[in-house]
Amino acid sequence: MTTPSPVSTAVPTGEPRVRVRDLRIWYGTSGAPVRAVDGVDLTIHAGQIVALVGESGCGKTTLGRGILGLLPPAAATDGEVVVDGTDLLRLPARRLRAMRGDKLGLVFQEPMTRLDPLMRVGDHFDELLRTHRPRLSRAERERQAVDILRAMGIPASRLRQYPHEFSGGMRQRIMIALTLVLRPALVVADEPTTALDVLVEAQILKILAELRSSVDCGMLLITHNLGIVLEAADRVAVMYAGRIVEEGDVRQVFAHPAHPYTRELLRSTISLTTTELHHIPGSPPDLADPPPGCRFHPRCPDAMRICPNSDPGDVDTAGGQRVACWLHRLDEVAPADREPLPDREISVADEA
Amino acid sequence: MARSSRSLGLFIVARLILAVPMVLILLTVVFLLMRVAPGDPVSAALGAHLSEAQLEQRRAAAGFDRPLIVQYGDYLGGVATGDFGRTITDNRSITQILVDNGGATLTLTVAALLVAVILGLPLGLWAARRRDKWDDLVIRLFGIVTFAAPVFFVGLLLQLLFGKTLGWLPTSGQAAPIVAPTVPEKTHILLLDAALSGDWSAFDDVFRHLILPAVSLGLLVTGVLIRLSRVNVIQTMRSDYVEAARARGIREGAVVVRHALRNALVPVITVTGLQVALLLGGAVLTEETFNWPGVGNQLVSYLNGRDYTAVQGLITVFALVVVVVSLLIDIVNALVDPRIRY
CATH class of the missing domain: 1.10.3720.10 (MetI-like)
Structure with a gap:
């Protein structure tokens, strides 16, 4: 976090590798469906790392899994997820399966339990390559495994060892190598460093940053560590209650947060100058019964009369951010509706 | 590779050493159970058919008149050399x-x-x-x-x-x-x-x-x-x-x-x-x-037929089979699961 890697400021050109349009994911319960992801738009270009941040339970992981079609059977999806021209949500199960591991990769949060304990590390690569590249010879499969592992700093001699002979950081590097060996178009990294210690975290982030340029894939980096966002990501999407409330260039968003939720989230981080711990009162809403209008209004310090009545929709700011907040559409709001929202009690019980 | 096969060999040796006390305890239990049963083995098996003098002779021949500890040592020695004793009633060897x-x-x-x-x-x-x-x-x-x-x-x-x-x-x-x-x-x-x-x-x-x-x-x-x-x-x-x-x-x-x-x-x-x-x-x-x-x-x-020595010999064999099988299972498991090896 002390030496942020250089972030490309050039605007990417050409077709994005990943385009998500109006993605909705809900879990059908007996009562009201739980809308975990509710109309999300997202674009990721080649070589770009887009960070997805937000509190726990706001739908980050569901969005990440949903993009790859890796949701439990009880989940239903709607919308569009186009990766390299193919809409994943319209794909038959067999073709989607064939794309996973090949075009689509997922890096998990906890590396310790993600490798099959009875299988040598090399056999994980062999199985993967045999599945997606049946024509490769055995020697060629081994060569590819050795190459990618070496790039991750794991010597070829360890290919024949079992997962329990590796440390957590090494296992995560193996998982990343497994994800990247076939050069996917999209990698979803779901809190890839949360389970690791700080030194290993820095190491993994360095690897991710190097890969961005060499593999040329689009990466969705799910995290709630804002330091990681600043260090590793190009763009950041802030998620609240199943929606993306702000999206833009990392530097720009961190310097000039456009949404009150982003601002409050940034204020909640700890730095050397922190004298008092800031937190956002209340907790994320129940996604089976979200608040009307803007979903953040019950916790928003800037909430106006219009906020509970109407959803603001997306607005593009002068700074290049996309934000969903009435504060950026003030000229469209009647003066009476600009009055602060009166008497909102965020009781202690709500925060529990 | 070399490392895991060496640790597998070590595992098997350690497991074999651990089997020794297990077998000893098993044999002792089998031996004692047979001695706890009322009456002596010879009269239990043949008491109805033979005179007291003949019974005495049989007892001496089978070694049942000796101290328990000597019989125990005899039994262990026999098992160690693969001799599980002979039946009293029809004088067959357990091995047969x-x-x-x-x-x-x-x-x-x-x-x-x-x-x-x-x-x-x-x-x-x-x-x-x-x-x-x-x-x-x-x-x-x-x-x-x-x-x-x-x-x-x-x-x-x-x-x-x-x-x-x-x-x-x-x-x-x-x-x-x-x-x-x-x-x-x-x-x-x-x-x-x-x-x-x-x-x-x-x-x-x-x-x-x-x-x-x-x-x-x-x-x-x-x-x-x-x-x-x-x-x-x-x-x-x-x-x-x-x-x-x-x-x-x-x-x-x-x-x-x-x-x-x-x-x-x-x-x-x-x-x-x-x-x-x-x-x-x-x-x-x-x-x-x-x-x-x-x-x-x-x-x-x-x-x-209340033939105690026959029962003792056969039970001993059953017990040893169970020990050997559990040993084999541990080795198979170690072959399948690398985490079990030392």
């Missing part, structure tokens, strides 16, 4: 009983274990994949019933159905009386001998005799295997590495067999090994029910 009847028991238990594995694993896997559907419930019920039903009862029902009502299969002995003498003895395992002799009608007869006893005994363990493999497959199907394999686009069949089933088998192998003791106990009852000429059958007749 094993040679004559061991093959039948071995055939029965191995066949029963095969039945259990062939039925239990696929049914358990199926039930796991169809969790809480109707077929899962049927399979689970089947597992409970077969485990709970006594072996001899299942045996009798099978005899009634397939032997008497349908008349498809023989219900008694290891072969038809006219077939058994025609098979040249080589391995003392009738099924194997029949196959080696090339006489396929004899082999067919022996095989048909094996089916009902093997199924009766096998069903006892099938229920355990169904429940165990079902639970373990359900657990491994939910595991992180299975989800990760799916995320890598591995085919569902390969995910189930290579990742979920293989990992589920580790505890299944362990428990299957433990079931061998159950299987040997069940074999005694099955052999009685089907008039099967095995060691269990002999054990029952010597028990009825």
Whole structure:
């Protein structure tokens, strides 16, 4: 976090590798469906790392899994997820399966339990390559495994060892190598460093940053560590209650947060100058019964009369951010509706 | 590679050393149990037939007049050199009983274990994949019933159905009386001998005799295997590495067999090994029910004759078999699961 890697400021050109349009994911319960992801738009270009941040339970992981079609059977999806021209949500199960591991990769949060304990590390690569590249010879499969592992700093001699002979950081590097060996178009990294210690975290982030340029894939980096966002990501999407409330260039968003939720989230981080711990009162809403209008209004310090009545929709700011907040559409709001929202009690019980 | 095979060798050596005290304790228990029984072995077995002087002579010949500790040392020494003693009633050596009847028991238990594995694993896997559907419930019920039903009862029902009502299969002995003498003895395992002799009608007869006893005994363990493999497959199907394999686009069949089933088998192998003791106990009852000429059958007749040394020798053999099997199971497990090795 002390030496942020250089972030490309050039605007990417050409077709994005990943385009998500109006993605909705809900879990059908007996009562009201739980809308975990509710109309999300997202674009990721080649070589770009887009960070997805937000509190726990706001739908980050569901969005990440949903993009790859890796949701439990009880989940239903709607919308569009186009990766390299193919809409994943319209794909038959067999073709989607064939794309996973090949075009689509997922890096998990906890590396310790993600490798099959009875299988040598090399056999994980062999199985993967045999599945997606049946024509490769055995020697060629081994060569590819050795190459990618070496790039991750794991010597070829360890290919024949079992997962329990590796440390957590090494296992995560193996998982990343497994994800990247076939050069996917999209990698979803779901809190890839949360389970690791700080030194290993820095190491993994360095690897991710190097890969961005060499593999040329689009990466969705799910995290709630804002330091990681600043260090590793190009763009950041802030998620609240199943929606993306702000999206833009990392530097720009961190310097000039456009949404009150982003601002409050940034204020909640700890730095050397922190004298008092800031937190956002209340907790994320129940996604089976979200608040009307803007979903953040019950916790928003800037909430106006219009906020509970109407959803603001997306607005593009002068700074290049996309934000969903009435504060950026003030000229469209009647003066009476600009009055602060009166008497909102965020009781202690709500925060529990 | 070199590293893991060396640690496997170390594991086996350590496991062998650990088996020594286990065997000693087992032998001591067997020895003491036989001495705790009232009366001395000779008069118990032969008391009705011989005069007091003759009994005394027999006791001295069998060494029962010596101090207990000497007899104990004698017993241990005998077992160590492969001599399990002689029967009192008909003066056969236990080794001879094993040679004559061991093959039948071995055939029965191995066949029963095969039945259990062939039925239990696929049914358990199926039930796991169809969790809480109707077929899962049927399979689970089947597992409970077969485990709970006594072996001899299942045996009798099978005899009634397939032997008497349908008349498809023989219900008694290891072969038809006219077939058994025609098979040249080589391995003392009738099924194997029949196959080696090339006489396929004899082999067919022996095989048909094996089916009902093997199924009766096998069903006892099938229920355990169904429940165990079902639970373990359900657990491994939910595991992180299975989800990760799916995320890598591995085919569902390969995910189930290579990742979920293989990992589920580790505890299944362990428990299957433990079931061998159950299987040997069940074999005694099955052999009685089907008039099967095995060691269990002999054990029952010597028990009825109150021949303590025969019983002691045979029980010792049973106990050693269980120890050896559990040792083998540990080694198999270490081969399958690298984490077990030291």
